[in-house]
Amino acid sequence: MSRIGKVIPELFKSLTSAPATVDFPKSAVPVPPDYRGKPVLIQEKCTGCGLCQRDCPAAAIEMVDVGAKRPKPAFDYGRCAFCAQCAESCRSDAIVITGEHHLAAFSREALRAAPRPEKKEEEPQEPAAEQE
Amino acid sequence: MMAKYTLPVGPQHPALKEPESFWFKVEGEVIVDVDIRLGYNHRGIEKACESRNYIQCLYLIERICGICSHSHTTAFAQCVEEIAGLEIPARAKYIRVIVGELERLHSHLLWLGVAGHEIGFDTLFMYSWRDREAVLDLLELITGNRVNYAINTIGGVRRDIDGPKREQILSQLDLLADRAKFYADLVTTDSTCLARLENVAKFSAEQARAFGTVGPTARASGIDLDVRRDDPYAAYGEMPFKVIISDRGDLLGRAIVRLEEIGESIKILKYALQNLPDGPLTVKAPRKVPAGEAVSRYEAPRGEDIHYVRADGSDHPERVKVRAPTMANIYAIGESMKGSYVADIPIIIASIDPCFSCTDRMIKIVRQESGEARTMTWEELRQYGIRWYQQ
Amino acid sequence: MSIILDLVRILIFPGLLFTVVFSLFLEWLDRKLYARMQNRVGPPFRQPLWDLVKLISKEDIIPENANQFMYTVLPVLTVTSAVAAMIYVPIWNRESVYPFWGDLLVIVFLLTIPTMVLFLAGWFSANPFGVVGSFRTAIQFLSYEVPLLLAVLTPAVLAGSWSIRDIVLFQQEHPWAVAAQLAALAVALLALQGKLERVPFDAPEAETEIVAGPITEYTGPRLALFRLSTDIQLAVGVALLSNIFLAGAIGPWYLALLLFLAKCVVLVAIIAAIRAMMARLRIHQITSFYWKYLVPIAMAQMVIIVLIKGGVGV
Numbered sequence: 001m002s003r004i005g006k007v008i009p010e011l012f013k014s015l016t017s018a019p020a021t022v023d024f025p026k027s028a029v030p031v032p033p034d035y036r037g038k039p040v041l042i043q044e045k046c047t048g049c050g051l052c053q054r055d056c057p058a059a060a061i062e063m064v065d066v067g068a069k070r071p072k073p074a075f076d077y078g079r080c081a082f083c084a085q086c087a088e089s090c091r092s093d094a095i096v097i098t099g100e101h102h103l104a105a106f107s108r109e110a111l112r113a114a115p116r117p118e119k120k121e122e123e124p125q126e127p128a129a130e131q132e
Numbered sequence: 133m134m135a136k137y138t139l140p141v142g143p144q145h146p147a148l149k150e151p152e153s154f155w156f157k158v159e160g161e162v163i164v165d166v167d168i169r170l171g172y173n174h175r176g177i178e179k180a181c182e183s184r185n186y187i188q189c190l191y192l193i194e195r196i197c198g199i200c201s202h203s204h205t206t207a208f209a210q211c212v213e214e215i216a217g218l219e220i221p222a223r224a225k226y227i228r229v230i231v232g233e234l235e236r237l238h239s240h241l242l243w244l245g246v247a248g249h250e251i252g253f254d255t256l257f258m259y260s261w262r263d264r265e266a267v268l269d270l271l272e273l274i275t276g277n278r279v280n281y282a283i284n285t286i287g288g289v290r291r292d293i294d295g296p297k298r299e300q301i302l303s304q305l306d307l308l309a310d311r312a313k314f315y316a317d318l319v320t321t322d323s324t325c326l327a328r329l330e331n332v333a334k335f336s337a338e339q340a341r342a343f344g345t346v347g348p349t350a351r352a353s354g355i356d357l358d359v360r361r362d363d364p365y366a367a368y369g370e371m372p373f374k375v376i377i378s379d380r381g382d383l384l385g386r387a388i389v390r391l392e393e394i395g396e397s398i399k400i401l402k403y404a405l406q407n408l409p410d411g412p413l414t415v416k417a418p419r420k421v422p423a424g425e426a427v428s429r430y431e432a433p434r435g436e437d438i439h440y441v442r443a444d445g446s447d448h449p450e451r452v453k454v455r456a457p458t459m460a461n462i463y464a465i466g467e468s469m470k471g472s473y474v475a476d477i478p479i480i481i482a483s484i485d486p487c488f489s490c491t492d493r494m495i496k497i498v499r500q501e502s503g504e505a506r507t508m509t510w511e512e513l514r515q516y517g518i519r520w521y522q523q
Numbered sequence: 524m525s526i527i528l529d530l531v532r533i534l535i536f537p538g539l540l541f542t543v544v545f546s547l548f549l550e551w552l553d554r555k556l557y558a559r560m561q562n563r564v565g566p567p568f569r570q571p572l573w574d575l576v577k578l579i580s581k582e583d584i585i586p587e588n589a590n591q592f593m594y595t596v597l598p599v600l601t602v603t604s605a606v607a608a609m610i611y612v613p614i615w616n617r618e619s620v621y622p623f624w625g626d627l628l629v630i631v632f633l634l635t636i637p638t639m640v641l642f643l644a645g646w647f648s649a650n651p652f653g654v655v656g657s658f659r660t661a662i663q664f665l666s667y668e669v670p671l672l673l674a675v676l677t678p679a680v681l682a683g684s685w686s687i688r689d690i691v692l693f694q695q696e697h698p699w700a701v702a703a704q705l706a707a708l709a710v711a712l713l714a715l716q717g718k719l720e721r722v723p724f725d726a727p728e729a730e731t732e733i734v735a736g737p738i739t740e741y742t743g744p745r746l747a748l749f750r751l752s753t754d755i756q757l758a759v760g761v762a763l764l765s766n767i768f769l770a771g772a773i774g775p776w777y778l779a780l781l782l783f784l785a786k787c788v789v790l791v792a793i794i795a796a797i798r799a800m801m802a803r804l805r806i807h808q809i810t811s812f813y814w815k816y817l818v819p820i821a822m823a824q825m826v827i828i829v830l831i832k833g834g835v836g837v
Binding site for chain 3: 137138140145147248251252255256258259262325327473476477
């Protein structure tokens with residue numbers, strides 16, 4: 001019943017087939033198309049409602065003043081849990097989840113993404129957002 | 133006869149992947165007594181939930197355990213849905229089952245690898261983790277992440293399983309079934325595996341019941357217990373599967389139960405994928421949950437997971453209580469270890485598939501005379517710790 | 524002149540330098556094959572060297588309660604005795620650089636020193652895991668040593684000499700001798716596996732049970748020396764078995780060297796496969812395995828060899 005070396009055929013199979021592991025930084029590991037990676041703001045669509053900040057479980061989103069009427073979200077990818085709830089909570093689809101996942105950086109600052117400054121008079125989205 | 137000595141295993145030890153302390157009284161190579169100390173990795177998740185809204189809680193709860201993350205979120209979401217009186221759509225129920233069973237597959241394969249490593253069979257470890265990657269890839273395909281799936285939301289699930297994804301999952305399942313058979317065959321016939329697993333850390337059904345064991349640990353001692361069948365949640369009422377029971381009661385029994393459960397999980401997965409009902413994924417959930425309380429049970433890969441939630445009508449829970457399966461199983465291993473060998477320590481601990489961080493909790497000390505409890509400041513606690521170690 | 528020649532032999536070839544390079548190569552081969560059998564990529568060729576350099580450059584820590592003197596002496600002792608054993612092993616020739624009538628016994632004796640050192644290392648390191656590991660090392664030593672000696676005795680009895688040169692010469696003249704003692708070779712390989720504390724006989728340094736056994740408290744350069752010593756013991760063991768069981772080397776020196784290397788590679792591949800296909804045994808299972816199965820096999824082999832010797836009349 002019991003015997004030694006039950007795994008030997010498997011050892012030979014492995015020895016002659018390609019390794020299952022990859023040499024990571026040199027050869028990339030593919031991710032599926034809808035992988036939950038880095039969330040990115042599309043600022044033109046953002047209404048500044050702040051729902052994303054309210055639902056973020058990791059406090060990675062901060063609404064910052066950009067000179068426009070409403071503040072816009074700034075992301076701290078060092079805190080981000082990549083749950084994609086911000087994209088889900090956003091009513092105007094202003095946050096998209098990219099597949100990007102090579103996010104290591106040498107400083108905390110490099111992991112922050114602030115919205116770009118806007119001017120109040122150049123704010124065409126403002127009335128549109130209110131209509132929604 | 134050799135002198136008795138104390139062998140500390142943990143809080144840092146290569147056999148333990150998480151901090152927990154076991155102090156063994158050892159006579160030569162035989163264990164005479166064991167002292168289990170919990171509490172090295174208390175994270176205060178239950179308390180932290182009270183200051184977050186339900187959506188945020190979901191992601192925090194998910195991080196109780198990296199391996200049964202879907203179990204915890206499902207149990208929590210079921211509680212909240214029950215309080216709010218939501219009936220989630222059938223498709224969402226099926227998707228919860230599919231992700232839950234894939235999670236069971238990956239958890240049991242992970243356990244097999246850990247068990248292999250603990251008994252020094254690293255080849256088994258590498259092979260089973262290689263095959264586990266296939267499951268993780270499927271989970272990544274469905275949910276967008278390998279570990280924290282975040283598929284649950286209050287009132288349903290967040291992502292759909294469409295046609296191509298379904299085909300891809302189905303195409304992998306047969307391969308996984310083959311591998312599970314191979315491992316079951318390997319573990320039950322390889323001489324060195326049998327030498328390490330057979331008749332070690334036996335406990336009878338009475339003992340298992342007395343210690344309140346759950347999940348595969350209980351089923352390996354012949355206790356017929358499975359929340360999926362006894363108290364069906366999600367879509368388990370419609371799933372065809374049988375509860376795997378072994379009356380061996382030893383390490384080999386626990387391995388057999390887990391490996392055969394992989395086969396049952398694959399059956400459930402095939403049924404669920406082929407009969408996936410149409411319909412919406414979510415029902416609209418209120419942000420503020422009405423006052424009320426609920427308990428939900430979930431058969432996690434390691435055993436029964438119990439969540440309790442009390443709501444007070446605001447957008448955050450008033451109290452959350454989690455009983456992870458390891459809490460129920462851990463004291464059984466302490467008893468079954470007596471009389472075993474030092475060499476069996478790692479595999480006996482691993483045999484309940486422990487998850488110490490999930491199980492750790494805070495102890496509140498109440499003075500018997502006055503009935504008052506006191507909070508220590510950080511500085512007091514530090515001084516106390518220094519005094520304790522100097523003694 | 525002869526002193527310089529001796530120094531070259533001891534320090535360069537086949538002494539320290541060659542031994543270190545050769546043993547690191549065998550370590551790489553062992554790890555690579557082990558990894559490939561597990562469907563992994565495995566370490567790059569220079570990895571064992573980098574590991575060694577890294578460990579040597581790390582901080583050197585001696586535990587407060589450990590015996591300072593022993594802590595300093597033991598790592599050096601284990602490497603020197605292993606290298607000394609290598610000097611007596613023939614490599615590209617039928618004989619080593621210092622052949623004499625009892626070199627086989629000297630090698631086996633020199634190989635026991637690292638094991639004793641390991642026992643002492645754990646004993647003096649003031650660590651419960653180290654002490655448990657020490658006991659297990661000693662128990663295991665008592666288990667594998669007898670089958671190892673019996674197995675090594677087999678070719679010596681067949682050739683009628685304790686000298687490796689005579690044994691190799693005898694086998695090259697009578698090639699059937701190699702086939703006649705295959706069982707002894709198997710016993711010797713399994714005993715070697717126990718000597719090097721590799722799966723399934725790695726209870727003395729079982730990682731998941733007692734961390735690293737006797738060398739738990741060793742760090743930096745001292746740990747590097749212990750690891751190097753294990754590698755050298757592997758090299759000595761494999762080189763010795765390829766000589767006394769597989770008829771050693773023959774032909775012009777480059778062909779002989781290739782032949783020798785090929786035999787070593789095959790033997791390392793076999794023990795790497797043994798490592799890959801089993802779970803670790805408990806210490807008492809190890810003892811009973813050696814005494815219940817290997818000792819009788821080795822004895823039966825010996826009887827067969829004596830009968831053959833009587834029958835053939837060589």
